[in-house]
Amino acid sequence: MSFDRIKEKLNILADAAKYDVSCSSSGSNRTNKNKGLGDASASGICHTYTEDGRCVSLLKILLTNHCIFDCAYCVTRKSNDIKRAAFKVQEVVDLTINFYRRNYIEGLFLSSGIFKNADYTMERLVAVAKKLRLEENFNGYIHLKSIPGASDELMREAGLYADRLSVNIEIPTEKGLKLLAPDKNRADFIKPMLKVKNEIIQYKSEKKIIKSTPKYAPAGQSTQMIIGASGENDMQIMYTSNHFYKHFNLKRVYYSGYVPISYDSRLPQIGSAVPMLRENRLYQTDWLLRFYGFNIEEILNATHQNLDLDIDPKLSWALRNLHEFPVDVNTADKRMLARVPGLGMRSVHKILNARRFNKLNWEHLKKIGVALNRAQYFIVCASNRFERRDLTPEHIKGLILQNSKSKYTSMLSNQMSLFN
Structure with a gap:
């Protein structure tokens, strides 16, 4: 040959x-x-x-x-x-x-x-x-x-x-x-x-x-x-x-x-x-099932048969279940911490370890790596700096999407400045 x-x-x-x-x-x-x-x-x-x-x-x-x-x-x-x-x-x-x-x-x-x-x-x-x-x-x-x-x-x-x-x-x-x-x-x-x-x-x-x-x-x-x-x-x-x-x-x-x-x-x-975004949402849901302790019925069911394309499935679940929040990061168990938008499993484990030695506040959470632009609407800690509980799911969603777009625009501006 x-x-x-x-x-x-x-x-x-x-x-x-x-x-x-x-x-x-x-x-x-x-x-x-x-x-x-x-x-x-x-x-x-x-x-x-x-x-x-x-x-x-x-x-x-x-x-x-x-x-x-x-x-x-x-x-x-x-x-x-x-x-x-x-x-x-x-x-x-x-x-x-x-x-x-x-x-x-x-x-x-x-x-x-x-x-x-x-x-x-x-x-x-x-x-x-x-x-x-x-x-x-x-x-x-x-x-x-x-x-x-x-x-x-x-x-x-x-x-x-x-x-x-x-x-x-x-x-x-x-x-x-x-x-x-x-x-x-x-x-x-x-x-x-x-x-x-x-x-x-x-x-x-x-x-x-x-x-x-x-x-x-x-x-x-x-x-x-x-x-x-x-x-x-x-x-x-x-x-x-x-x-x-x-x-x-x-x-x-x-x-x-x-x-x-x-x-x-x-x-x-x-x-x-x-x-591609639909593929991404399916993979995110898959991740929640395998590593975050979610049951499939919580994310998708007869009244919610398709994933939101504009927000990730964890945030979507949280906005549909605001009665579960706010979560106190100093007392909540691992299961509920994992359900907070903006908290990945690494952050969850860091919080569980850190709170054994000190009551955590917003500065502690920021150093841990928590995405406060999302998490702030769903948690309380040893500080009330960001706390506001009169927002509707639609308002929270709008604020998070607006913040995400601002970060994206800022990132593009920084990248463009490198070439000017």
Whole structure:
């Protein structure tokens, strides 16, 4: 195979992989052993920046963009007139090792269109990971996209060589999936996810007894949903996420705004891409569910089925529940402090530690890093400097939005002054 042909395949299959956003920090700590190549640290593998500014990257490609399915929302669907390509197993192995040695990447994210059938495709994905681990002694991060409908045996083997596994459920509701991908069955997505969940639990329990038990998918599993292709509201989307977090122990759910790629009467029209802000609000809600102690019913319910685009979901909840406020930062428990707009979990922990030694006032909170432009309307402390309790939710919202715009305008002015 000529270098030019490999390069052409790489261009085609790397471009096709950009629609899959289910990659993030690895959460894995696979260490180098026996003088192997690379390792996977918990700091993560992705095309992103860490807190200290370090950029980490991975080779993100499809094994092939051939597919037997004709999903309306997918760029690789069989009826789409695009250039097709497929890697051989050894070609992906060689690319990964060569890119790693040149310090281009820190790991591999490998997905694929489905060709022939699920097991045929999954077998080749597993073969790539197996060759990297056993033949190349590669200890870097590997994320495999599991194929819906793959056998339990292949899913079990995949988790022994990959750090993270993921199955995209693609559309939030079964009704939406049937509309846009009638050849697919929701049960085929659930089966491998359930297998991975059970294997992770089993291997962890065995490792407590037998220390030599190998790690199984140490970075867990994740999934992705396409947002805006089938008309679900935010409540339907987040209730689906909540279900998978609760019943499948997922590490992450990713939300990918639908990008119109061709005309289809079942899909939103070209030019009606999902706003990035909607994705952002869904991720913020996801964060509140996983780390801030919120229940999904508090944020989205029959009377509030869509997230506000102009304010974040925590502020939206607070304005709808002003009877819960003000919160006294010197006496409130962790749960209520976490619900105050302007208080992140780091600030909550700092407040809980600091108030053991002193009654906190506004100056203390400012030094801790509390966003007082938001929090001042929802808290009291050892000072009444900002306290005012005669404001309506609409008035508070207006003041916060006005303040946010002023800060944004000020930031732009400061940036422009650098060039004048």
